[in-house]
Structure formats: structure tokens, C-alpha cells
Amino acid sequence: MKAFVFSRIGDLREDRNPLELRVVPDPNPKKGEVLLRVLVCGVCHTELDEIEGRTPPPRLPVILGHQVVGRVEQTGVGAGRFRIGDRVGVAWIYSACGTCKFCRSGQENLCAGFRATGRDADGGYAEYMTVSQDFAYDIPEVFCDTEAAPLLCAGAIGFRSLNLTGLRDGQRLGLTGFGASGHLVLLMVKHKFPGTQVFVFARAGKEREFARELGAEWTGGPDEASPVKLDAIIDTTPAWKPVVEALSNLDAGGRLVVNAIRKENSDQDYLLKLDYPRHLWMEKETKSVANVTRADVAEFLKLAAEIPIKPEVEVYPFEEANRALLEIKERRIRGAKVLRIS
Numbered sequence: 001m002k003a004f005v006f007s008r009i010g011d012l013r014e015d016r017n018p019l020e021l022r023v024v025p026d027p028n029p030k031k032g033e034v035l036l037r038v039l040v041c042g043v044c045h046t047e048l049d050e051i052e053g054r055t056p057p058p059r060l061p062v063i064l065g066h067q068v069v070g071r072v073e074q075t076g077v078g079a080g081r082f083r084i085g086d087r088v089g090v091a092w093i094y095s096a097c098g099t100c101k102f103c104r105s106g107q108e109n110l111c112a113g114f115r116a117t118g119r120d121a122d123g124g125y126a127e128y129m130t131v132s133q134d135f136a137y138d139i140p141e142v143f144c145d146t147e148a149a150p151l152l153c154a155g156a157i158g159f160r161s162l163n164l165t166g167l168r169d170g171q172r173l174g175l176t177g178f179g180a181s182g183h184l185v186l187l188m189v190k191h192k193f194p195g196t197q198v199f200v201f202a203r204a205g206k207e208r209e210f211a212r213e214l215g216a217e218w219t220g221g222p223d224e225a226s227p228v229k230l231d232a233i234i235d236t237t238p239a240w241k242p243v244v245e246a247l248s249n250l251d252a253g254g255r256l257v258v259n260a261i262r263k264e265n266s267d268q269d270y271l272l273k274l275d276y277p278r279h280l281w282m283e284k285e286t287k288s289v290a291n292v293t294r295a296d297v298a299e300f301l302k303l304a305a306e307i308p309i310k311p312e313v314e315v316y317p318f319e320e321a322n323r324a325l326l327e328i329k330e331r332r333i334r335g336a337k338v339l340r341i342s
């Protein structure tokens with residue numbers, strides 16, 4: 001099969017083609033697994049964190065990609081959950097141990113044995129991939145393939161982030177950064193919390209314009225103070241400055257949820273501006289979001305189909321995976337990016 005193979009960690013600005021299109025052996029489904037013919041795969045900022053070594057794959061080479069929509073081509077021994085031809089999705093969670101205290105209490109995202117699709121196991125930047133049938137999801141009919149892909153990570157992690165804010169209808173929500181996940185959170189909030197106003201902080205004028213189109217109450221740059229204090233903020237940026245600025249925009253008792261697998265360190269000094277009375281006092285909280293559970297993905301797909309939430313997508317031919325990644329790096333983003341594979 002053809003696959004984009006990732007084999008060397010480096011700075012994407014220096015090495016603009018970190019993935020190589022190669023012919024590699026087709027994977028075979030093991031016991032309990034299904035073989036998928038990949039239709040589309042979403043492109044996520046987390047791929048940049050892998051390529052640049054902030055969350056490096058434990059073995060190289062590896063095939064990246066964790067927002068996979070495919071059709072079941074073959075089933076392994078004991079894998080009877082899906083039928084040949086079924087359309088299924090694969091998300092960031094590839095497997096978890098199933099027995100630790102986290103796995104037993106609905107927090108498999110925190111499992112020490114958590115394995116991620118496209119990092120700890122080969123993912124969807126390829127014509128075929130295998131996955132345990134227990135870690136695959138039915139894709140609701142209402143979505144075409146390209147619409148479904150971003151729901152599997154950007155949407156599911158946005159759903160988890162929004163749940164972690166503890167937001168109630170009518171409270172004010174801020175979003176710092178407005179990429180694939182941010183735009184899906186905004187669409188979700190419009191439905192779940194119709195009385196909530198959303199304030200978007202984004203660097204690019206295009207991102208701010210897009211946020212207003214989707215119904216943001218107010219938009220501004222990353223340095224701007226919001227016109228009113230906010231009850232919760234979700235940060236999806238790779239930087240530190242937005243974290244500090246978000247804390248000053250939070251109201252008393254407010255919560256900042258940081259949805260980033262890793263932060264880049266180029267502006268880490270900005271943390272020295274952290275001022276206890278201004279940023280932390282008055283019971284302000286900060287919480288990170290780590291990975292997703294299967295329940296997050298399944299519940300979000302169900303909610304997204306009911307509303308329905310249709311993500312705004314930019315589709316790239318498979319051969320242009322490196323270009324799509326570079327555009328994320330350069331924040332040339334409107335909605336979510338998806339590779340069409342077959």
C-alpha cells in the first residue's frame with residue numbers, strides 16, 4: 001500500500017517535507033482487529049507536535065494520522081462487531097490497558113498504558129490501517145466522509161474540553177485560538193447553551209472573521225482584554241502568552257481549560273508575567289485536557305449527528321499531506337483540514 005511514512009524528527013520550518021510517500025507492506029488484522037481501507041484522514045496540530053518532537057513517537061518510522069474514516073475491508077479472528085463494507089472511524093485513542101484504576105473508572109484517557117493512533121501505532125496517512133474493533137466507531141449517515149473526520153479528534157476533544165469547563169447556559173465562554181477544535185466548540189455551544197455568549201481571541205484576522213460568521217459575540221487579538229470577564233475559557237493555542245492573558249480575562253471562580261497536548265517553548269518567558277493577584281487569586285482554576293475516552297468520541301458523534309454539527313473542511317489530495325501540515329504550522333486555517341485518500 002501507499003503510505004506517508006514519518007521517520008525523522010525535526011523543525012517543520014527547516015524540513016518542509018517531513019513525511020515521505022512510500023510503498024510499504026499492507027497491514028494484517030490480528031485477533032479482534034479490523035482492516036480498514038482508509039477513505040479520508042483529518043490533519044491535526046498534534047501531528048506537528050510529533051514531527052517536531054514534543055510528543056515523539058516511541059518508534060520510528062511510523063504512519064501518522066488519528067482522525068480516520070474508512071471501510072471495513074477484512075475482519076480478524078473473533079472480530080464480529082462490524083461487517084465488511086461498514087464505514088467506521090478511528091480516533092486518537094488506539095488502546096488502553098483496560099484494567100488500571102483509570103480504565104475502570106471511565107478515565108481511560110489517563111491510563112499509563114494509553115496508546116495513541118498515529119503515534120504509538122500506525123495511523124491513517126495510508127491506504128490501509130488496522131485497529132481493534134473495540135476502538136472503532138460507527139459513523140452516522142448524516143456525515144459525508146470529509147465532514148466526519150474532524151469530529152473524531154477536533155470535535156471529540158472540543159467536547160471533552162467543554163465538559164471540563166463545567167459551563168452552564170448563560171455563562172460567558174472564551175476561546176483562545178480558533179482552529180479545527182475551536183470552531184466545533186462554538187457550533188456545539190450555540191446548540192447546547194443558547195444563552196451563552198462566546199468571546200474569541202485569535203491572531204489571524206481570517207480566524208476572527210470566521211468566528212464572527214459562526215456567531216461569536218466578540219472577537220479580538222490574543223493581547224486584547226475581553227469587554228467583560230469570562231466564566232470559562234478554552235485555550236487551543238500552542239503558546240504561553242494566551243494562557244497568561246486568558247487568566248486575566250477570567251472572572252472570579254472561573255476556569256481555564258488548556259486543550260493542548262504540548263506547548264511550544266518559544267515564549268515560555270511570558271510565564272514570568274504571571275501575577276498572583278491578577279491571574280490566580282479569587283479561586284481561578286487551570287486544568288489541562290489529556291487525550292479522549294471512547295465515550296467522548298461516541299457521545300460527541302451522537303450529539304453532532306443530532307444537531308447536526310457540520311464542520312467546515314478544507315480537503316487536500318493525499319499527496320499533499322506535507323502542505324496541509326505546513327499550513328497548520330503557519331496558521332493558514334479555516335475550520336479543519338482533511339486528506340482524501342481513496
Ligand SMILES: [Zn+2]
Nearest residue numbers: 044046153154
Ligand atoms: Zn488530533
Ligand SMILES: [Zn+2]
Nearest residue numbers: 097100103111
Ligand atoms: Zn489503564
